[in-house]
Amino acid sequence: MARMGRPTVEVVLTDEERETLLRWPRRATSSQALALRCRTVLACADGGSNTALVAELGIHPVTVAKRRKRFAADRLQGLSDEPRPGPPRTVGDEKMEEVVVRTLETTPRNATHWSTRDMAAASGLSQSTVSRIWRTFGLKPHLVDTFKLSRDPQFIEKVRDVVGLYLDPPERAIVLCVGEKSQIQALDRSAPVLPMMPGRPERRTHDYLRGGVTTLFAALNAATGEVISSLHRGHRAVEFKKFLAKLGKEVPDHLDVHLTCDNYAAHRTPAIQKWLPAHPRFHMHFTPTSSSWLNQVERWFALLTDKQIRRGVHRNVQALEKDIRAWIADWNDNPRPFVWTKTADEIFERLTGYLNRIKDSGH
Structure with missing residues (x-):
């Protein structure tokens, strides 16, 4: 009895075409659709029937027949997407450029x-x-970003110093990113917070009651992400000196301690300058002025603010400090270091790009 239906288009590959069809699906830039078309054509060339390919590749029989026909007619070029139907462009390149x-x-x-x-x-x-x-x-006229250029005359030297600590830390030493988050306010809302509900976000009153302030001193281990912290009601040189003494107790004696700090006045007072020579394993490295982004502890402070402080409700300082200590303890149970990747030269190259876009930058 004669076989009914349309004849199956035979697919015969050259060695070069087979090599190409095997290579394309392995490319990182190839789409899943192109990879499936390549596998379909290869299976057809290996003698697979349309029915067998439907079960093997999970595609419709009409699709298999279409791929056979297109490849037989256009070869490898037939695997690309055909132009999609639709009206022609009404806005020309000149109008778009305008x-x-x-x-x-x-x-x-x-x-x-x-x-x-x-x-x-x-x-x-x-x-x-x-x-x-x-x-x-990618034009968004409604958005604006902010930046600030450092005017520190030792900007280049300080950037190389701090970045060098991150990328190539000294042996038998620990690198700690030190900073203070001062004036953390204990804020209580004037009415209870309304919890989130389906279709409605959490709601709170715009006004609040002040319950006092505290200051968090923190030292982020650049290698491990662990944080040594201390809470004080002030942020003077006296409190900073106490925090340094705490670091001296918690860091093993056989390790030198390299501290990256900002240019806060309490870090340079005579009391601190007198304390440092008496503890020779401590070495201070200062970031350039207006360059707090170089100090990794500032990124950690941003996480603390976002996850605990900004939306927290605290009636007094004691409740605020309790929540901060609990958050830090939870962080240290699973610390995550920030991986620094930019070299000093890459930072300077990026900065040059900003300066070239600013008229009369003077640099």
């Missing part, structure tokens, strides 16, 4: 930055078209 240039180099007459409505009115395009152009080129 919108991008106007967004980057001008501002509207009555505002400090463009909105999609203002740009649509100025360019004659629709608001949705302007929005698509901005998304394509």
Whole structure:
């Protein structure tokens, strides 16, 4: 009895085509769709029937037949996506360039930055078209970021010193990133907090009652992420000296102690300058002025603020300090160090890029 139905298109590969079809699915940049097409063509060339490939690859029989036909006609080029149907573009490259240039180099007459409505009115395009152009080129006029350039005359030397500690720490030594988070307020809301519910976020009153302040001294181990901390009601040289003494007790005697600190006045008082020579294993390394981002403990302070302090409710300082100590103890049960990756030269190169974008930077 004669076999009914359409004849199966035979797939025969050259050695070069087979090698290419085996290589493409292994590339990190290849899509899953392309990888599946390659496997389908290879299976067809190995003599697999459409029915067998449906069970093996989990695709529709029509898809298998389509892949056979397209490969037989267009070979490897037939594996790429065909142009999708749709209307032609109505906004040309010149018009898109005009919108991008106007967004980057001008501002509207009555505002400090463009909105999609203002740009649509100025360019004659629709608001949705302007929005698509901005998304394509990554333009967000409504957003603004902040930065500050250090004017420290020893900026280069200090950056190399601190970054060198992170990337190549000295032997038989510990690197501690030291800082103070001062004026942590114990805040209690004037009414009970309303808990989160489906479709409604947590709600709290905008006003609060002050219950006092405390200061957290912290030293982050750059290698392990562990934190040595101490809470005080003040943040003078007296409290900093006590914290240094605590570090001396907790760090093993056979290790030198390298401290990265900011330029807070309490770190340079005569009392501290007198204490350091009496404890020669302590070495102070100062970050440049206006460069707190170099001190890794500041990143840890940001985590503490975000996860415990900012939304915390505390009636008094004692309750605040109890929660801070509990959070630090939980952190030290599973410490996570911050891995520093930027070299000093990479930092200077990035800074040069900022300076080149600032008119009359003087640098």
